[in-house]
Amino acid sequence: MTMKNLVSISALLASLTLLAGCPAKKPDVPPPPPTPTSDTTGVEDPNATVGDTDASMGPSGELLSKRIVYFEFDRADITADSQTVVNAHAAYLAKNPAQKVRLEGHADERGSREYNIGLGERRGQAVRRALALQGVAETQLTTVSYGEERPAAAGSDEQAYGANRRVEIVYLK
Amino acid sequence: MRKLATCLLLLSAAATPAWAQLRLTITEGVTDPIPIAVVPFSRAVPADGGLDVAEVIQRDLESTGRFKAMARNDMVFKPTTAAEVDSPGWKQQRVDYVVVGRVSAQADGQVRIDAELVNVLTGQRISGPYSVVAASKLRNGAHRVADVLYEKIIGVKGAFATRIAYVSVDGKPPAQRYELYVADADGANRVRILESRLPIMSPAWSPDGEWSAYVSFERRVSAIFVQHRQSGKKTMVSARAGINGAPSYSPDGKKLAITLSGSNGNLDIYLLELATNQLTRLTDDPGIDTEAVVARDGTVYFTSDRSGAPQIYRVTPGSTERPKRVTFTGNYNARPRISPDGKQLAMLTQAEGAYRIAIQDLANGAVQVLSKGRQEESPSFAPNGAMLIFAGRERGQGVLQTVSVDGQISARLDADAGEVREPVWGPFLP
Numbered sequence: 001m002t003m004k005n006l007v008s009i010s011a012l013l014a015s016l017t018l019l020a021g022c023p024a025k026k027p028d029v030p031p032p033p034p035t036p037t038s039d040t041t042g043v044e045d046p047n048a049t050v051g052d053t054d055a056s057m058g059p060s061g062e063l064l065s066k067r068i069v070y071f072e073f074d075r076a077d078i079t080a081d082s083q084t085v086v087n088a089h090a091a092y093l094a095k096n097p098a099q100k101v102r103l104e105g106h107a108d109e110r111g112s113r114e115y116n117i118g119l120g121e122r123r124g125q126a127v128r129r130a131l132a133l134q135g136v137a138e139t140q141l142t143t144v145s146y147g148e149e150r151p152a153a154a155g156s157d158e159q160a161y162g163a164n165r166r167v168e169i170v171y172l173k
Numbered sequence: 174m175r176k177l178a179t180c181l182l183l184l185s186a187a188a189t190p191a192w193a194q195l196r197l198t199i200t201e202g203v204t205d206p207i208p209i210a211v212v213p214f215s216r217a218v219p220a221d222g223g224l225d226v227a228e229v230i231q232r233d234l235e236s237t238g239r240f241k242a243m244a245r246n247d248m249v250f251k252p253t254t255a256a257e258v259d260s261p262g263w264k265q266q267r268v269d270y271v272v273v274g275r276v277s278a279q280a281d282g283q284v285r286i287d288a289e290l291v292n293v294l295t296g297q298r299i300s301g302p303y304s305v306v307a308a309s310k311l312r313n314g315a316h317r318v319a320d321v322l323y324e325k326i327i328g329v330k331g332a333f334a335t336r337i338a339y340v341s342v343d344g345k346p347p348a349q350r351y352e353l354y355v356a357d358a359d360g361a362n363r364v365r366i367l368e369s370r371l372p373i374m375s376p377a378w379s380p381d382g383e384w385s386a387y388v389s390f391e392r393r394v395s396a397i398f399v400q401h402r403q404s405g406k407k408t409m410v411s412a413r414a415g416i417n418g419a420p421s422y423s424p425d426g427k428k429l430a431i432t433l434s435g436s437n438g439n440l441d442i443y444l445l446e447l448a449t450n451q452l453t454r455l456t457d458d459p460g461i462d463t464e465a466v467v468a469r470d471g472t473v474y475f476t477s478d479r480s481g482a483p484q485i486y487r488v489t490p491g492s493t494e495r496p497k498r499v500t501f502t503g504n505y506n507a508r509p510r511i512s513p514d515g516k517q518l519a520m521l522t523q524a525e526g527a528y529r530i531a532i533q534d535l536a537n538g539a540v541q542v543l544s545k546g547r548q549e550e551s552p553s554f555a556p557n558g559a560m561l562i563f564a565g566r567e568r569g570q571g572v573l574q575t576v577s578v579d580g581q582i583s584a585r586l587d588a589d590a591g592e593v594r595e596p597v598w599g600p601f602l603p
Contacts, residue, residue: 109548110528111483111505111507111523111550112507112508112521112551113374113508113550113551113595114375114418114463114464114476115461115463115464115476115483115508117395117418117419117463118416118432118440118463118478119461121415121438121440122438122461124438125437125438128438143436143438144393144395145395145416146390147374149372149374149390150346150349150371150372151347152346152347154346156547156548156566156569
C-alpha cells in the first residue's frame with residue numbers, strides 16, 4: 001500500500017538523517033501554534049470527559065516535549081522533520097508499554113468539513129502506523145479526527161493553515 | 174444583465190418579540206424586480222401582539238430579490254379589500270401588484286389572516302390566500318400567506334414558512350464554544366437546541382421537520398445524535414469506534430446515511446436504520462467516502478477521493494454495481510446535495526483557486542458556479558428548489574448566504590456576533 005511505503009520510506013530517510021547528525025531546520029516549517037492546546041487550557045469543559053489529560057503529562061526532553069506533527073497541504077505523509085519527533089515518541093512509548101496516547105488529527109479550514117474529518121483521520125492514522133512500525137503496541141494508541149473544527153490558530157492565511165494541519169500526540173493518564 | 178441592489182432588510186424589533194439575530198442583505202438582485210405594494214392590513218385583534226403582518230409579508234417577498242416594494246409613505250390610499258383597490262390609480266404609480274388584507278380574531282381565539290392580490294395591469298383580483306393560526310404563531314401565518322402570494326405571482330411556492338438550522342461558533346481557538354440553532358428561514362425566532370465546548374457539526378433535518386440529526390464531539394470523540402425539536406429529547410444513535418459523521422436522513426425519515434471509519438480509519442458510507450439500529454454498508458474503498466445524501470429515488474450520492482481527489486459518486490443501495498462517478502469538472506467536488514425534483518446536484522467545487530458553490534445538471538452534466546467568494550461551503554437546497562443556502566466568509570467571519578439556483582440573486586444573513594456556518598434548510602411544514 002502506498003501509504004505504508006511512504007511511511008516506511010520517510011522513516012528510513014529520517015533514520016538516515018538522524019545518523020547524519022541533527023537535521024537542518026527547513027525555513028518554511030510552520031510555526032508552532034500557541035501552546036498549550038485546548039486539552040490543557042484548564043477551561044472548564046462541562047461536556048467533555050475531563051481529567052484524562054494534562055499539560056504536564058508525558059515525558060519531557062527536547063524532542064519528547066514536542067507533541068505536534070505538522071503536515072503539508074492535502075498530505076498525510078510524515079515529513080523528515082516531523083519524523084524525528086515521531087521517532088522520539090515511538091522509542092519512549094515502546095519502552096513504556098503502559099502509557100497510552102491519543103492521536104488527534106486536524107485539517108486546515110479549506111474545503112468541505114466532513115471531508116476534512118477524513119483528512120485529519122488519515123493523518124492520525126499515518127502517525128499511528130509510524131509509531132506501530134517502531135514497536136509501539138496498538139493497544140497504546142487511539143485516534144480521533146477533529147477535521148477543521150478545532151483550529152490551533154485563527155486566520156485564513158498560510159501561517160494559520162500550516163499550524164492547523166497537524167496531529168497532536170496527547171499523553172493520557 | 175444584473176445590477177447590484179443594495180436593499181437592507183433589517184428584521185425590526187417591532188416585527189417579532191422573539192428577537193432575530195440574523196440580518197438579511199440582498200447583495201445581488203434581478204435588474205427589473207416586480208413593483209408591488211403591500212398595503213398595511215386592517216387589524217381588529219388585540220391578540221395579534223402588535224405584529225405588522227403586511228410588513229412580514231413585504232419583507233419575505235423582498236428577501237427573494239424579485240420584488241421592489243412601494244414605501245408606505247408613497248401610498249395615496251390604503252385599501253384593505255380588493256374591491257377598494259383602484260387599479261388605474263396604482264398603475265399610474267407604476268405598481269404591478271397590490272396586496273391588501275385583514276387580520277381578525279376567530280370565535281375559537283385563533284387569528285385569521287385574509288389577503289387578496291390584485292394585478293393592477295389586468296385588474297384581476299386573486300382573493301384567497303388566508304391563514305388561520307394561534308395568536309402566538311401569527312408570524313408563521315404571515316409567512317404562509319407570503320408563500321402563496323409568491324406562488325401566485327412567480328409560479329413556484331415560496332419557502333418563507335420554513336426553518337433553517339445552523340451552527341454558531343464563538344470565541345478564539347482553542348477555547349471555542351459551539352451552538353446549534355434552529356430559526357425561521359428569515360433568521361427570526363431562533364432557538365438554541367444544543368451547546369458544547371467541543372465541536373458540533375453536520376446538522377441535518379428529518380423530512381417531517383420534527384427531528385435534527387448532528388455530530389457532536391461532546392464525548393471527545395465523534396458521535397451521531399438525533400434530537401426531537403419540540404421536546405428536546407436527544408438520542409445517541411451511533412458512537413462506534415472511529416469516525417461517526419455526516420448524517421443525512423433518507424426521504425422516508427427511517428434511515429440515516431452516515432460515515433463510519435472503524436478503528437482502522439477507513440471512511441465508508443453506511444445506512445443506519447433508526448428503529449432497529451441495523452447497519453448496511455454501501456461503500457468499501459480505501460479512500461475517504463463521506464457526505465452521503467439519499468435522493469428521493471433512493472440513490473445515494475457521496476464524496477470520495479478514490480480517484481485521488483474528492484469527487485461526487487453515486488451508488489444504488491441493494492445493487493451490486495460499483496459506485497459511478499458523477500462529477501468530472503475540476504479537481505475538487507464535495508458535499509453533494511440533490512434538488513427536491515432530483516434533477517440538480519449542488520456541491521462545493523474548487524474554481525479559480527477558491528472554494529465555491531456550484532450546481533450540476535444531472536441529465537447533461539453542465540456545471541454552473543453560483544457563488545463568488547473565496548471560501549464557501551455547505552450548500553443546502555430550499556424545499557422549493559429555487560434557492561440554496563450556504564456558508565461563506567465576510568471579513569474573516571463565517572456568514573450565511575443564499576443564492577438563487579440560476580445564480581441571479583444573492584443575499585447574506587449576518588450574525589450579530591460570532592461565526593455562523595453549516596446552514597441546512599428544513600422541509601415544508603404541514
